[in-house]
């Protein structure tokens with residue numbers, strides 16, 4: 062049987078690293094990123110590629126002719142995007158166009174989007190709800206979704222929210238921030254007025270593998286079974302990992318004075334992906350999976 066080639070962008074990122082370890086056994090994965098993580102071994106070695114550079118992208122496509130592109134690369138720093146919209150649009154949407162320009166019709170394009178395409182006035186949201194982003198990050202990610210709808214029908218768009226994984230070092234993970242702060246006895250302010258259903262990255266990678274196996278296309282939301290405020294999630298983390306909850310101070314979003322607006326009542330309904338056979342877990346189950354992983 063011929064091996065299917067998958068171009069995985071953002072392979073050094075939070076989601077990319079887990080996807081790479083999951084998919085390389087089944088696919089010929091070409092992992093690329095603008096940066097490389099410290100440890101590099103064998104088939105997991107990440108090639109350097111800046112997806113905002115069309116010529117670099119063309120070179121990679123000519124060399125590997127991928128049958129599937131999974132784009133996890135993004136500028137994920139929400140306030141950074143607000144302060145530098147040019148870079149945000151260049152990385153989060155224009156670069157998607159660069160990738161699409163090299164894909165022929167038979168290439169499946171998997172785009173990881175976000176709940177930030179909604180303003181959070183009426184969540185949780187289903188796939189049929191109309192996006193209305195209230196930040197540059199959300200707008201730039203929505204633009205990438207729209208590019209796919211206009212230019213490449215053979216695509217799968219998955220929207221996760223508040224992505225986290227077992228690594229306490231992931232800079233884009235809410236869990237990592239809470240865990241390392243409490244572990245180091247650092248007091249933190251956590252908002253009570255942003256609600257979501259956080260997405261455990263290993264569950265998302267399983268879902269992506271499942272979707273590839275079944276050749277799912279279209280738009281799907283993915284998150285945990287339960288909805289929590291960031292504050293409630295932080296308390297749950299403290300409880301599961303036996304860390305001092307007294308270090309978590311409840312505050313309101315407005316008190317933070319952040320550059321970008323955040324969706325308040327967000328969250329992503331998972332009925333569509335569950336109807337397609339995707340599995341959904343609670344935040345408690347996912348945190349206990351991390352605990353179990355650490356104790357083995």
Ligand SMILES: NC(=O)c1ccc[n+]([C@@H]2O[C@H](COP(=O)([O-])OP(=O)(O)OC[C@H]3O[C@@H](n4cnc5c(N)ncnc54)[C@H](OP(=O)(O)O)[C@@H]3O)[C@@H](O)[C@H]2O)c1
Pocket residue numbers: 070071072073074075076077093094095096110111112113132133134135136137152156173174175176202221222223224225232233234235
């Ligand atoms: N983290 C969340 O809470 C969250 C929530 C919802 C949706 N998402 C979406 O999920 C996806 C994965 O997120 P993540 O948490 O894994 O993010 P991440 O850890 O920030 O990973 C993204 C990766 O893309 C790389 N990248 C940035 N600019 C690039 C460029 N020009 N060319 C190539 N690579 C580039 C980043 O490198 P640098 O680190 O050097 O920038 C990073 O390694 C993203 O599409 C994000 O929008 C994330």
